[in-house]
Amino acid sequence: MAYVGQGIKGGTFSVLDTSGNTYNGSNVTFDLGTQVGSPAQLLVSHDGVIQKPVTDYTIATGGTQITFTTAPASGASIFITEISGAVGAPMNRDINGDELILDADADTSITADTDDQIDIRIAGADDFQFTANTFTAQAGSTITTPTLGVVSAHDLGAGLHVKISDAGAISGGLNTDGDDLVVEHSGSGGMSIITGTSSQGGIYFGDSGDADIGVIRYDHANNSLDFFTSGTERANFDTNGKLTLLVGAQTQENLEVIDDKGVVFGTGGDWMIAAAPGESTLEIYNGSTNATGTNEGQIQFRVGDSAETYINVLGGEGNIAQLYLYADQGDDAADKNYIYSAESGSTNAGLHFGSVGGGSRDDEMFIANDVITCEHSITTASVDYAEFFEWKTELANDDKIKETYGMTVVLDGDKIRLAEAGEEAKVLGVVRPNNTSTIIGGQGIKWHDKYKKDMWGEYEEEGYTQVTWQIKNADGEIIKRHSYMKDRIPQYELITRPDETAKEWYKEDKNFLKDDSGNKITLSVPSTAKEKSDTNYQERTHRKNNSDIPLKRRIFNDSFDESKTYVPRSKRRKEWCVVGLIGQVPVRDTAVIPTSWNKMKNVGTGVDLYYIK
Numbered sequence: 001m002a003y004v005g006q007g008i009k010g011g012t013f014s015v016l017d018t019s020g021n022t023y024n025g026s027n028v029t030f031d032l033g034t035q036v037g038s039p040a041q042l043l044v045s046h047d048g049v050i051q052k053p054v055t056d057y058t059i060a061t062g063g064t065q066i067t068f069t070t071a072p073a074s075g076a077s078i079f080i081t082e083i084s085g086a087v088g089a090p091m092n093r094d095i096n097g098d099e100l101i102l103d104a105d106a107d108t109s110i111t112a113d114t115d116d117q118i119d120i121r122i123a124g125a126d127d128f129q130f131t132a133n134t135f136t137a138q139a140g141s142t143i144t145t146p147t148l149g150v151v152s153a154h155d156l157g158a159g160l161h162v163k164i165s166d167a168g169a170i171s172g173g174l175n176t177d178g179d180d181l182v183v184e185h186s187g188s189g190g191m192s193i194i195t196g197t198s199s200q201g202g203i204y205f206g207d208s209g210d211a212d213i214g215v216i217r218y219d220h221a222n223n224s225l226d227f228f229t230s231g232t233e234r235a236n237f238d239t240n241g242k243l244t245l246l247v248g249a250q251t252q253e254n255l256e257v258i259d260d261k262g263v264v265f266g267t268g269g270d271w272m273i274a275a276a277p278g279e280s281t282l283e284i285y286n287g288s289t290n291a292t293g294t295n296e297g298q299i300q301f302r303v304g305d306s307a308e309t310y311i312n313v314l315g316g317e318g319n320i321a322q323l324y325l326y327a328d329q330g331d332d333a334a335d336k337n338y339i340y341s342a343e344s345g346s347t348n349a350g351l352h353f354g355s356v357g358g359g360s361r362d363d364e365m366f367i368a369n370d371v372i373t374c375e376h377s378i379t380t381a382s383v384d385y386a387e388f389f390e391w392k393t394e395l396a397n398d399d400k401i402k403e404t405y406g407m408t409v410v411l412d413g414d415k416i417r418l419a420e421a422g423e424e425a426k427v428l429g430v431v432r433p434n435n436t437s438t439i440i441g442g443q444g445i446k447w448h449d450k451y452k453k454d455m456w457g458e459y460e461e462e463g464y465t466q467v468t469w470q471i472k473n474a475d476g477e478i479i480k481r482h483s484y485m486k487d488r489i490p491q492y493e494l495i496t497r498p499d500e501t502a503k504e505w506y507k508e509d510k511n512f513l514k515d516d517s518g519n520k521i522t523l524s525v526p527s528t529a530k531e532k533s534d535t536n537y538q539e540r541t542h543r544k545n546n547s548d549i550p551l552k553r554r555i556f557n558d559s560f561d562e563s564k565t566y567v568p569r570s571k572r573r574k575e576w577c578v579v580g581l582i583g584q585v586p587v588r589d590t591a592v593i594p595t596s597w598n599k600m601k602n603v604g605t606g607v608d609l610y611y612i613k
């Protein structure tokens with residue numbers, strides 16, 4: 001170290017150029033123009049006052065910036081000197097054989113004053129020495145190890161044996177046996193470790209003569225790690241990272257876990273349960289790989305034996321997605337029902353419901369384009385048909401709404417009002433409470449003009465381009481898939497299940513994936529020819545499995561404002577009214593009643609049941 005009469009050895013002081021930094025009373029972090037290892041490596045003057053490391057300032061950005069605890073005022077004078085070498089610098093230079101003294105009285109040290117040799121001196125004497133590949137204890141020095149309780153350290157009769165005792169009794173030992181080193185336990189409940197080139201090398205639990213012995217053994221011939229119990233192999237890992245669990249005889253079905261990707265059933269890889277590429281969902285595949293995600297097949301959930309109740313889920317690319325519900329005991333063709341969804345653009349697009357009562361599939365009902373179609377009829381406890389109409393003058397409150405129940409109404413333009421005496425021939429129908437009619441037309445679950453329609457009420461559609469690409473790992477396995485409308489590609493990576501209810505959901509912050517620091521992750525879209533080739537980037541304007549069917553989407557209405565909350569008409573009864581038009585309907589005796597209506601019976605004070613037509 002430096003003292004009066006001796007200068008600093010090897011140290012340097014460098015004034016840092018910080019002229020580019022601006023001190024404005026708010027900034028606290030500034031560039032150093034170099035990289036330092038610790039705050040103590042800097043001498044900092046702030047308006048003539050020396051700053052204390054760590055307390056007044058710290059080092060940031062890997063040592064390339066300084067951060068002040070308090071922001072320097074505008075026009076502050078900051079002077080920074082880097083100290084290296086003898087004062088606080090890392091030991092990263094040649095000390096030229098100088099002795100490194102470790103204790104206060106300078107008699108314990110490490111030196112390398114002889115080429116390719118390190119000497120350790122303790123209490124004034126050289127005790128240990130390092131040379132190339134050799135550690136030497138000098139004369140008078142010893143190396144102490146824990147006592148092993150060795151009974152017989154050298155038995156040269158059949159190789160080297162080290163026997164370990166416990167309170168005088170031999171409990172185990174180390175033996176050489178050919179090319180093997182054997183670690184064994186004397187008791188039958190112990191463990192033996194056999195190493196070396198033998199094909200039997202491994203860990204043995206229990207005495208070798210014990211019928212219930214367990215073994216973990218590496219098979220050199222087959223390059224696999226095998227697991228045995230009671231002399232039978234139960235599982236093994238092979239060089240491909242595949243775990244095979246053997247059930248019963250080894251020729252029977254296996255359960256495999258491949259590269260931590262899934263579980264395969266059957267010796268031929270018949271079925272696989274695995275995380276989907278990108279690990280977004282857990283899926284079941286027909287086949288031994290989930291790399292493509294297009295394997296067709298079915299999933300079956302069964303209760304009882306093969307003749308009893310089960311559920312089948314079937315589907316695949318270019319095929320319909322089906323859910324079969326079997327309550328059949330194998331004694332007839334009935335008790336089989338199904339739900340399936342056919343892809344858009346096909347002639348039977350929509351959600352279908354049906355049965356297999358006649359021995360073959362028979363659709364009974366389907367839903368498509370906001371329309372429910374039934375093969376025969378809909379049966380309910382109610383017996384009338386009604387539609388929504390708008391009041392000429394909206395009602396004041398809930399009490400006024402209930403007062404109109406059972407009253408007749410007439411059209412006044414495109415709106416309704418209560419019927420008056422003399423208007424029997426104009427009566428449209430009877431005011432009904434919510435949800436009491438068999439069918440209510442005009443309800444809707446969204447604003448009816450959300451999408452553009454022509455004068456006949458059919459949706460207007462436009463074509464679009466679908467883009468897809470895949471992300472692969474270093475082994476070429478697909479780990480994530482991207483699929484977007486080309487004009488609606490998000491700027492950032494999306495979460496697994498984004499909320500797609502908004503018009504521009506792909507721009508909403510809640511749908512973006514965040515990293516551990518809470519920052520959004522920019523979505524990288526392939527742009528160069530190589531990037532597109534590497535990611536299998538594709539664009540298409542027609543269906544993937546049918547080039548004759550163009551891709552179409554509904555067009556948002558220009559007046560659609562998604563910032564407003566849609567309130568269903570059934571919740572807004574001051575403006576809207578349910579009017580019973582056909583069927584059996586309760587009517588007040590004070591209402592204006594057409595002569596063509598048939599009174600059926602009295603159902604309460606002042607209320608009769610009519611059949612209206």
